[in-house]
Amino acid sequence: MRFKLRQMEVFRAVMLTGSINAASKMLYVSQPAVSKLVAHTETTLGLRLFERAKGRLIPTAEAQALFREVEQVYQAALRVDEFARALALGPASLLRIACSPSLAPAIVAPAIVELKRQLPGLRVDWHTTLMADMPLEVLSKTVDVAVTSLPIEHEHLEVVPFMRGRMVCVLPPDHPFAARERIALADLKSEPMILFRRDIPFGTMIARACQQADVELTSVVDVTRADQGLALVRGGLGLAIVDEYATGGVDCVVRPLVEDLEMVSTFVYSKFSPPSRSAMALMQAVCRRADELGRRIGAVNF
Structure with missing residues (x-):
């Protein structure tokens, strides 16, 4: 392996701190040791990783790309370390x-x-x-x-x-539908909706229910999480259909749907x-x- 774990650790420290001096303090090693290892890494990889300017190291485009990969390896190594410590206990x-x-x-x-x-x-x-x-x-x-x-x-x-739950409709407190006890999908045809993406399970469930009810809803923003939808409802962007467990403590009106979208x-x-x-x-x-x-x-x- 040309790019060893110790080299990755030093490279990551330099990327995070922007200088040899700060990286050496972060790693508790000498400046010459860090400088030597950075130079050795550039030689062994055949890459120019940093431009030197007024005492600072400016990462090249190659260094930025490499850093993204190194960070994934580093985080994985931390998880392994945590797991090993847990095994010891x-x-x-x-x-x-x-x-x-x-x-x-x-x-x-x-x-x-x-x-x-x-x-x-x-x-x-x-x-x-x-x-x-x-x-x-x-x-x-x-x-x-x-x-x-x-x-x-x-x-x-x-x-x-x-556990069983249901999908519900969430709307701003001043919306006319707030006075209703339940809301049907057909009621939402003309409303701006914040909906789950159709390629995730909640989105698939809602799309199937709309198809069965012969209703086409207009999505102004597609989301992957209920908290995203709730934040947009609070901002007045539209109405949302989310699962009931996501609505605890929200300052919005929550109404059950006429249709039974069970989860x-x-x-x-x-x-x-x-x-x-x-x-x-x-x-x-x-x-x-x-x-x-x-x-x-x-x-x-x-």
């Missing part, structure tokens, strides 16, 4: 969770709070992501368990339904790796949260 000391963004505040966050009170020594790595990315994350063991707004189909994944939330984990005790504890806490909301379905036993 014991295999059950780290729980990695992914969830759909709309489930984060109302469902998953309270469950994590409960879990940490039960297991204060447990380290939790939690992020939100789109459902399209979850299968790879679970199967590659980047996460231990995923919590999805809608079911995922994959032959190597266990998909366990635990079934699930736990997802690998068929090849049974969930750990901490993963099962998390799923139990999530189920209790679903119980509190009166949305629990199925008899999930962990």
Whole structure:
């Protein structure tokens, strides 16, 4: 390997700080050592990475392109380091969770709070992501368990339904429809809409419902996350259709739809790796949260 990890680390430090002096302080090494390694890296790669100007290093276009790749490698290395440290503490000391963004505040966050009170020594790595990315994350063991707004189909994944919800319409408080108890898709034909992209599950669900109702909605902005749509509704750009769990605490009017756009939330984990005790504890806490909301379905036993 011509471009070694130590060279990447020094190159990244110079890119972030803009000078040999600052990079050496960041890495706790001498300036000559950093300068020598930068020069050696340029020679071995056959690339001019920096232009020298008044004591600063100006990255070339090649350096900018290389930095994007190096940053991905560096972040991956940090995750490996974190994982190794967790293994040293014991295999059950780290729980990695992914969830759909709309489930984060109302469902998953309270469950994590409960879990940490039960297991204060447990380290939790939690992020939100789109459902399209979850299968790879679970199967590659980047996460231990995923919590999805809608079911995922994959032959190597266990998909366990635990909660039912519905799509709702969100509108500004001063909109005429705010006086209605329910809103039909047909009512929205002439309204500016903020809609999920059609290539993601929520967007597909809404498009299918519109097709069945023989309704064509006009999207002024396509989004991938409910919080994006809610922010645009608050700004007065239009109305949105989102899942009900995303609407907690929003300063907008939320109305159920006449049409029943049902969503079934699930736990997802690998068929090849049974969930750990901490993963099962998390799923139990999530189920209790679903119980509190009166949305629990199925008899999930962990």
